Amino acid sequence: MTRGPPSVAEVYLIKEPIVGSIAEFFQHLMNGLTLGGIYALIALGYTMVYGILKFINFAHGDILMVGSYIGLFTFDAIRGQTMGPWTVIAFFIAMLAGMLFSAGLGMAIERIAYKPLRRATRLAPLLSAIGVSFILSNMAAWMWGTKSRKLDYPFDNSPIYLKGVSITPHQILILAVVIVMMVALKLFVDRSRIGKAMRATSLDQDTAKLMGIKADKIIAITFAIGSALAATAGFLIALEIKVYPSMGTMTGLKAFVAAVVGGIGNISGAMLGGILLGLLETFGVALLGIPYGLRDTIAFVALIIILLVKPEGLLGKAEKEKV
Amino acid sequence: MKKVLIATLLILVVSIIPIFAQGASESSVKLGFIGPMTGDYGNYGNLISKGALLAIEQKNAKGGIAGKIQIELIVEDSEGDPQKGLAGIEKLASSDKIVALIGPVFTGVAFAVGERVQNEGIMMVTPSGTHKDITDIGNYVFRTVASDGLQGDVSGHYFYEKLGIRKLGVLYVKNDYSQGLYEGTKASFESRGGVVTIAETAQIGDKDFKTQLTKIRASNPDAIYIPNYTAEMAQILEQATQLGIKIPFLSSDGFSNPEIYDLAGDYTDGVIYVGPTQVKESSDYKKFVADYTAKWGFAPDSFATNAFDAANILFETLEKVYAKNGKFDRKAIRDTFAATKDFPGVTGTVNFAENGDLVAYQGVYKVEGKTPKYIGTYTVVDGELIEIK
Amino acid sequence: MFNFILLILIYTAIFALMAIGQNLITGYVGLLSLTQAGFFAIGSYVTAILSVTYGWNFWLTVPMAALISSFFGLLIGLPTLRLKGDYLAIATLGFGEIVRNILNNWDSLTNGPMGIQRIPMISLFGIQISPYKKWGFLVLVWIFVLVAYFLFDRLAKSRLGRALEAIREDEIAASSMGINVTRYKVWAFILGAAVAGVAGSLQAEFILSVTPGAFTFMVSIMVLCMVVLGGMGNFKAVILGAFIIQFISYFPQLVGLSNVIPPQFKQILFGLILVVMMIWRPQGILGREKRSAPRRLFRSGGDV
Secondary structure, X not given: OOOOOOOHHHHHHOOOOOOOHHHHHHHHHHHHHHHHHHHHHHHHHHHHHHHHHOOOOOOHHHHHHHHHHHHHXXXXXXXXXXXXXXXXXXXXXXXXXXXXXXXXXXXXXXXXXXXXXXXXXXXXXXXXXXXXXXHHHHHHHHHHOOOOEXXXXXXXXOOEEEOOEEEOHHHHHHHHHHHHHHHHHHHHHHHOHHHHHHHHHHHOHHHHHHOOOOHHHHHHHHHHHHHHHHHHHHHHHHHHHOEOHHHHHHHHHHHHHHHHHHOOOOHHHHHHHHHHHHHHHHHHHHOXXXXXXXXXXXXXXXXXHHHHHOOOOOOOOOOOOOO | OHHHHHHHHHHHHHHHHHHHHOOXXXXXXXXXXXXXXXXXXXXXXXXHHHHHHHHHHHHHHOOOEOOOEEEEEEEEEOOOOHHHHHXXXXXXXXXXXXXXXXXXXXXXXXXXXXXXXXXXXOEEEEOOOOOOOHHXXXXXXXXXXXXXXXXXXXXXXXHHHOOOOOEEEEEEXXXXXXXHHXXXXXXXXXXXXXXXXXXXXXXXXXXXOHHHHHHHHHHOOOEEEEOOOHHHHHHHHHHHHXXXXXXXXXXXXXXXXXXXXXXXXXXXXXXXXXXXXXXXXXXXHHHHHHHHHHHHOOOOOHHHHHHHHHHHHHHHHHHHHHHHHOOOOHHHHHHHHHOOOOEEEOOEEEOXXXXXXXXXXXXXXXXXXXXXXXXXXXXXXXXXXXXXX | OHHXXXXXXXXXXXXHHHHHHHHHHHHHOOOOOOOHHHHHHHHHHHHHHHHHOOOOOHHHHHHXXXXXXXXXXXXXXXXXXXXXXXXXXXXXXXXXXXXXXXHXXXXXXXXXXXXXXXXXXXXXXXXXXXXXXHHHHHHHHHHHHHHHHHXXXXXXXXXXXXXXXXXXXXXXXXXXXOOOHHHHHHHHHHHHHHHHXXXXXXXXXXXXXXXXXXXXXXXXXXXXXXXXXXXXXXXXXXXXXXXXXXXXXXXXXXXXXXXXXXXXXXXXXXXXXXXXXHHHOOOOOOOOOOOOOOOOOOOOOOOO
């Protein structure tokens, strides 16, 4: 059975995948790490917003979805017919477009649906967020149809074999982008002025305001960054899972679990939680033989366990409840 | 509070109006269609309903029933959900007063709606519900598609005998369609002596199958059977390539949906699947495909073809019933439909078995360069695989 | 047409039962739980399995459905006690999905994705209550709703209800006043679960089959919308909310526009209802039940 012409990599590096347990283990590891990287990117958005507003943006996953669509449209519009270096550049431009649009969307949603409820009860913004999530995913379905749309690879995605483990350029791309984004974010939050302001606001909003920090602006920026990161993640996985209206919901939810497991409000925690969840899901099914149908359950069980054992998350600090 | 009550009353009043608009006029007869028109599987409902619609248009152009009564197709969206399907049949049965139902498309919905129509006395003919138990519901349930029972039988025998497969790996989706086929194929495959070495499952809507594929790869079967819907199969084929799996893939009639070539492109090369029989290049069939594509802009799949035939058989039935009784009696329609003999459909000669099943064979196809090539027509009689020349 | 309206009223009643339960958990205790779909599923399957596989009479399956659902309510209530609003929502959502997954995969018990078909109809004193002849069924379900309404209303006005509201307003203050927060929260879950289980039984008897696909979290969201729209903490209101939501759901089919108006439309509407109600009228259309002492309904801080 043929699978198209062999790629350069296949010709020079070709080794047939060795069927055996070591190779299998590393294969699962590879799959798990890339999955985890994606969760981490999305989890960052959740955690940053929670850190500042103590509120979970249910609609985060759907913002991811919209960003992916915008990226797809941009890519299809500018990439031209043949595949070449321009295709890759176009791909990144499209990703940027998706990120910018999502950032804007995130800020708009915050302004319209969450800001008015900042002084309301805990329940209100949550219900509003659920509503926003619904509106976004269904509007997407209405406008763009429910059929999955293919996002073409800007490069030849034939796998490279390394000792029986097949690695695709796509997986390498994901890992590369995830690492770059995480490092960039960490530097930004730790070193820049806005980053400091963000940390201050999340620590104590009222005091931060007294210090002259414009909380509203910081909140908007937080949403923008978080949404942009989610859009990146969405665009990356869209190559594999295609773009469709409900692409954000389950993945978003699980990324949220990842954020909680790692320590909500804590950026390193989101990264750790994401990777951990990706590995847990992959190995849980592969090694522990958890039936594939219950894969999503792993995430929720992990959530319940962490909330019972260490509710502040693996890297979080326990909060004393003030009476 | 008062405002709310007034608003509610107004809404109720407004919605009553359609009752009066409901003309059960002598100038039209209504048929119903239930299928997933929206949602992830909207493509199926869309393709299939258009098969029926084409038939209706052509018939109406010739004057309709008895040369004067126009046929109308009322389409209800099931969204693939039995509950919505039931609401749909409720409306079709009582409000629209359909005389017969084409559909539902999905097995699960077909079960729920089937019970209802059996009880209500409206005949239904599904062009795609393949689960073997559907026609067991009652004598008002028919289908113009071969049942899973046959497909499973043929698949299992063919893989063993003709392809020489001894160890089969399976990746199926936990839904009635896939699981039904898996169970049927496994039973017949193992009855010949084959072994299903690994069977992995997935959920409908899943996008990532790498974990299951990695495990299947490790168990090294002779072939991998994927009796699923196009969305999942496209993902599976693509990811199998990424994992470096060179084992051949086998599939079911879900693969006959032309959408698979859009979604999976070159990855489909070499897949062998069991599906509805290829009509022997009859001129009727070619004309149907031409008409369909000209009208809707895309090619029909086998289920749309079944719907076209189902509709035309219904027309013949309606003609006979009207000629005899001067009106459209649901029971008479059922009886006449069941008595259909040797109807020249575009899928071949159509006959119905006692229980409403289609007397049929299965076709085997191999994909070469994104085009399915017909290999042969088969059936299983008394546990023996027979090729029909 | 008229039959179709009866259909809507029947679905309204079944969902109203769940909404009443949701009202207790969310309206009174202020917990954002999205569990109703899960208990709904459990109740449906209990009735399905018991009556099809074991030949039980429907009337006996109802208390079993309520009991087993309550048991799971307890199971879910205990670990999630400590969770605050946001986490609870996700955890309970997860529970619903876990239930559906298990139902889909536990072939030997539930027949997996095929579901269970041919559920025998309800019979009362020898008369069969068929879902095809709407009237009998309609009366039956609404009797259930009325019974539930009176039960829950009594409960809400009793000590239990007051304790629940105290917990909602300020959990720490309530606990320091001697209210066993744990116990009351769990009770709310158990009661909410029980009534959803009964709703499930009725649903199974109406559709006459159960499949895992019918119990997605959409159900939980719809129930939540009903409570939010009608009025949190007001049982009459949530029944009204149930009607309005079901009406919106089936409106396109009612007026014959179901092929013009896509199903997304009603879901966008539900989303809008949630957002708009929260911003404009968080207490719902009818608002909370009026009481003698003035109440502070919504303030910052606290759980709801």
